[in-house]
Amino acid sequence: MNADAETTDLLRVTALGKRFGGMEVFRDISFGVPRGSLVSLVGPSGAGKTTLLHIIAGLETADSGTVSHFGGEGKKPQAILVFQDYVLFPNMTVFQNIAFGLKARKMSRDAIRDKVMPMLGYFHLEDRRDAYPSELSGGQKQRVAIARAMVLEPSLLLLDEPFANLDRNLKMETALFIRSTQRSFGITTICVTHDLQEALAMSDRIGVMLGGSLRQYAPPLDVYRRPVDMETARFLGPVNTITAPLARLLGLETCRLRPEALRLEPDPDGPAVITATHFAGHYLCYTLRVLDQDLVVYALEPMGQPGDRMHIRVSNQYPPIFSGSLPEDSCA
């Protein structure tokens, strides 16, 4: 960690390790969270994301290492954790839920109103102010939970799986809302999530937790386009391995490419055959067989059906994620 980080980081995690009984969850985790930034921790189930968030929140203790927090003034809390299942008070209205922490601080009724009303507006909850949690949609509950935390102006907001209970079509909308809220309020935020697309869209930095360590910690585009190893690359999305015969066919060096680096052109004499296709919403995903290898290619327009032959072009807009001699990795 350099001297600059000391002044810009709100939180610093150093050499953190955690075991539960005989099982090591993670070891030697170090990273800094710059003030005002949004960091997402991603990784497969069981990687230790929630455990790490709980240690940062002070709900769990680490076995080794330190968590240093350089924020929080006066009565403002240092960190607030918003739980995955929101934990709203069922017998309180939306207004009362958001006001709860302010009331606990013995703020006057008028001062509470002055703080809560703008929150209701910002979080699009004005017309639900007198509703009880059981009357709210998942997205509304989520917004109440975040508003209840933000109204206390914590120096650090911790979000545990904020998209877990939301419908697929609400996830990205919520991610972009969290991003704009976090920016408007300038609150440093750490989010733990399974939802990669949302994490990539909203974060300044992504931390990839794999195999008990923090494998990579970098801006989203860097993690996606310049992953540190194949396991990280594959965790972020499909990877095409361009071996020597295929490289000759495509006019490339041996390398690994993301699907978006390849383009399809229907061609009855083309070397590739579509073996599978699925509709992924805003794009189509094709699997092709060429020279005894499988390739994954995305397309915005329908290109063909299984059995159709294709010509494959390489887009120079997307440089390989690895080039030259292929790193050790048997799976294509």
Ligand SMILES: Nc1ncnc2c1ncn2[C@@H]1O[C@H](COP(=O)(O)OP(=O)(O)OP(=O)(O)O)[C@@H](O)[C@H]1O
């Ligand atoms: N209190 C506990 N006692 C014992 N083991 C625990 C405890 N909490 C978590 N674990 C174990 O620690 C490991 C990491 O759990 P954790 O919930 O942090 O992972 P995660 O990455 O957040 O997973 P998920 O994405 O599924 O929520 C898991 O194997 C889990 O079973």
